[in-house]
Amino acid sequence: MKKILTVSILLLIGLTVLAGYFFPQALGPILNLVIDWGILLIGTAALIGIGYLIKSHISRVARRDKQSFLSFVLLLAFSATIIVGLIFSFNHPIFTDLMINVQYPVETSLLAVLAVVLLTASFRLISTRGWTPMSIAFLCSAVVTLGLDAGSIYLGTEGAGAEILNFLRRLPMVGVRGILLGMGLGGLIVGLRVLLTIEKPYGE
Amino acid sequence: MTFSYEILWIVFSFLLTLMVLSYLLGDNIFFRFASHLFIGVMAGYVVLLISNQILWPYLVRPIVNGTLPGVLWLGIPVVLIFMLVLSQFKGLTWIGSLPLAYMAGLAAAIAVGGAVFGTLLPQSRAIVDSFDPAMWYAVPNQTWFRILDAVLMLVGTVGTLSYFHFGRKRKSMTEEDLEKRPAILEGLSKVGQVFIGISLGAVFAGVFSSSLLALIDRLLFIGQFINNLFRSF
Numbered sequence: 001m002k003k004i005l006t007v008s009i010l011l012l013i014g015l016t017v018l019a020g021y022f023f024p025q026a027l028g029p030i031l032n033l034v035i036d037w038g039i040l041l042i043g044t045a046a047l048i049g050i051g052y053l054i055k056s057h058i059s060r061v062a063r064r065d066k067q068s069f070l071s072f073v074l075l076l077a078f079s080a081t082i083i084v085g086l087i088f089s090f091n092h093p094i095f096t097d098l099m100i101n102v103q104y105p106v107e108t109s110l111l112a113v114l115a116v117v118l119l120t121a122s123f124r125l126i127s128t129r130g131w132t133p134m135s136i137a138f139l140c141s142a143v144v145t146l147g148l149d150a151g152s153i154y155l156g157t158e159g160a161g162a163e164i165l166n167f168l169r170r171l172p173m174v175g176v177r178g179i180l181l182g183m184g185l186g187g188l189i190v191g192l193r194v195l196l197t198i199e200k201p202y203g204e
Numbered sequence: 205m206t207f208s209y210e211i212l213w214i215v216f217s218f219l220l221t222l223m224v225l226s227y228l229l230g231d232n233i234f235f236r237f238a239s240h241l242f243i244g245v246m247a248g249y250v251v252l253l254i255s256n257q258i259l260w261p262y263l264v265r266p267i268v269n270g271t272l273p274g275v276l277w278l279g280i281p282v283v284l285i286f287m288l289v290l291s292q293f294k295g296l297t298w299i300g301s302l303p304l305a306y307m308a309g310l311a312a313a314i315a316v317g318g319a320v321f322g323t324l325l326p327q328s329r330a331i332v333d334s335f336d337p338a339m340w341y342a343v344p345n346q347t348w349f350r351i352l353d354a355v356l357m358l359v360g361t362v363g364t365l366s367y368f369h370f371g372r373k374r375k376s377m378t379e380e381d382l383e384k385r386p387a388i389l390e391g392l393s394k395v396g397q398v399f400i401g402i403s404l405g406a407v408f409a410g411v412f413s414s415s416l417l418a419l420i421d422r423l424l425f426i427g428q429f430i431n432n433l434f435r436s437f
Binding site: 172 | 218224227228238239244247248250251252254256258259262280288292298302305306307309315316317318320321324327330331349356357360363365398403405408410416418419421422423425
């Protein structure tokens with residue numbers, strides 16, 4: 001009985017949303033309701049996920065693990081953000097200052113670290129994989145794209161030179177298109193497998 | 205007061221920047237401190253964001269201000285949310301299958317619709333459109349260039365797809381048979397390799413230039429901070 005109910009809900013929701021793609025006018029209000037409820041459930045699931053994160057760090061602090069100090073920092077930062085967010089409103093300057101002054105330096109610095117990591121990783125790629133058609137194409141494309149972005153490669157604004165530049169800019173789109181089509185086919189197959197109940201991500 | 209408040213944030217940003225950049229010397233306690241602080245703040249932010257942008261407008265406000273039929277309709281998501289929360293307790297895991305089935309159905313249908321209408325049809329259409337003779341003759345003296353461009357796009361796309369060709373093992377097939385692919389597929393996948401390399405190289409260059417800009421921004425910030433510090437003494 002429970003299994004039938006679960007599959008019925010899955011099919012009802014899945015087919016309603018799919019039908020909404022073909023009859024957007026007729027099914028619009030129902031579709032909005034279904035998606036709104038889905039957003040509520042996904043939001044709750046995210047809160048549960050964060051709850052687990054906090055729970056695991058509380059237990060690390062309670063056990064006085066090797067690096068429980070770091071877990072304490074995480075819990076302190078979490079509590080401080082929640083308290084500041086609750087005392088002041090979400091758009092209050094003090095709350096936005098807190099967010100910007102933590103988020104901006106950490107995210108930009110992580111991106112800066114990425115620059116160095118990417119550079120060393122690309123050298124390592126060539127040294128471990130050797131000169132294969134893919135690695136040669138990778139390196140040439142990276143150099144040409146960097147040159148195009150920096151404006152170092154200039155072949156004029158019209159005529160054959162401009163066409164070649166356009167072609168060079170469009171060339172990476174060929175592989176991207178193939179990868180996107182592959183991802184689309186993969187998404188379609190996984191979605192259909194769930195809707196046909198071959199895959200059961202919701203458990204039995 | 206405002207002055208010291210701003211200074212406090214600048215010093216805080218400076219220390220966080222140094223802590224994260226210290227990762228370049230290897231994994232260390234300062235980097236971990238900054239990352240744990242960041243995760244804590246972001247987790248708190250996400251909780252507040254979900255409460256403010258999802259739970260309040262979609263659930264609490266309609267219940268408080270809504271009409272009776274509207275409130276009754278909200279009973280369904282409330283029950284599903286209750287089941288999802290209850291399923292986290294030991295022995296009650298089975299209760300969670302209903303809200304999970306709801307989310308799986310929604311996600312699967314959105315994935316199918318998004319894949320077909322958002323990716324497969326527009327991308328295939330773009331390839332077909334490039335073979336439109338009207339486009340070939342649109343610019344004089346460039347017809348052959350356009351034809352070459354269209355053929356290259358088609359061969360590259362098919363080649364890329366061939367490189368990611370995944371077959372399912374049939375019972376009658378031996379391991380040796382599996383390793384052998386049809387010659388045409390093998391040839392196309394070799395062409396695909398080159399195009400994948402070109403695409404990944406372009407993506408790499410894009411990410412690298414933005415991260416390089418971030419590095420320059422952070423180095424400038426550190427330089428300015430130290431400069432201002434020495435000037436103030």
